[in-house]
Amino acid sequence: MRKALVGAALLAFLFPLLLNATHILKNDFLKQEAVKLIGTMGMELYEKTSVNVYLIATNEHFPERYNLVMYSKKYEAKLSKPYVLFVFAPYATITKKSKARGRVGIIPSSETVRSLYDYDSVRDAGIDVIAVKDSNTVEDKYNIGMLQAYSELCDNIAKSKGLKLESTIPDEMGTMVFVLRVFVYTGTLLLLWMFVLRPLYIRYKGRKNGKY
Numbered sequence: 001m002r003k004a005l006v007g008a009a010l011l012a013f014l015f016p017l018l019l020n021a022t023h024i025l026k027n028d029f030l031k032q033e034a035v036k037l038i039g040t041m042g043m044e045l046y047e048k049t050s051v052n053v054y055l056i057a058t059n060e061h062f063p064e065r066y067n068l069v070m071y072s073k074k075y076e077a078k079l080s081k082p083y084v085l086f087v088f089a090p091y092a093t094i095t096k097k098s099k100a101r102g103r104v105g106i107i108p109s110s111e112t113v114r115s116l117y118d119y120d121s122v123r124d125a126g127i128d129v130i131a132v133k134d135s136n137t138v139e140d141k142y143n144i145g146m147l148q149a150y151s152e153l154c155d156n157i158a159k160s161k162g163l164k165l166e167s168t169i170p171d172e173m174g175t176m177v178f179v180l181r182v183f184v185y186t187g188t189l190l191l192l193w194m195f196v197l198r199p200l201y202i203r204y205k206g207r208k209n210g211k212y
Contacts, residue, residue: 023038023042023052023053023054023055024038024039024054025054025056025078026058028057028058029059029142029143030057030143031139034143034147037169038055038146041053041154041165041167042054042055042150042154044154044165044167045154045157048158048161049157049158049161050082051113051157052080052081052083053083053086053157054085054086055085055088056086056087056088056089057142059089059090059091061091061093062091062092062093064094064095064096066092066093068107071105072105072107082109082110082113083108083113084109084113085106085107085108086149086153087105087106087107088104088145088146088149089103090102102127117156118156121156123149125148125151126145126152127145147169151168
């Protein structure tokens with residue numbers, strides 16, 4: 001009897017985690033909080049649209065030009081159509097020469113599914129978070145970036161069908177990144193004016209007035 005109660009309690013604890021992990025095919029660095037949020041978004045999208053959004057978060061060091069579509073083939077048995085497979089590989093090599101790393105793959109089950117989302121907006125939602133210089137650790141940035149990108153993808157699909165999801169994350173980071181960029185560009189222009197353009201302008205005015 002005691003074993004049965006322990007087993008039931010363990011199942012009650014694990015079931016939500018298993019349910020939330022159904023759309024995550026590989027997880028090398030996502031924290032449990034991120035897993036739960038992704039699971040909730042994925043389940044809501046599926047219930048409302050019948051479209052699955054699967055995630056592979058891998059720390060594998062793929063070589064330059066590695067084919068992510070071919071890589072995804074080994075997960076085919078776990079995919080239910082219609083679907084979008086999101087592959088996030090932050091340690092994948094982009095080019096050996098630049099030593100740049102980090103690749104994103106967004107793989108739809110058909111062209112019809114491909115038309116339900118904007119590839120660039122989904123990709124940028126994650127990359128913008130990771131690129132921002134702040135006090136967050138690299139791992140935290142990967143978690144936040146994946147959450148934002150996954151949320152953007154789910155929102156895109158829902159909106160294409162005239163629906164709204166309750167569990168997705170508002171793109172506040174996108175707004176913040178835009179504001180940061182404005183500050184950076186404004187500061188750059190101000191420095192350019194102070195140290196380059198203004199001295200040239202003063203010199204030009206001086207020559208025009210015969211002072212030089």
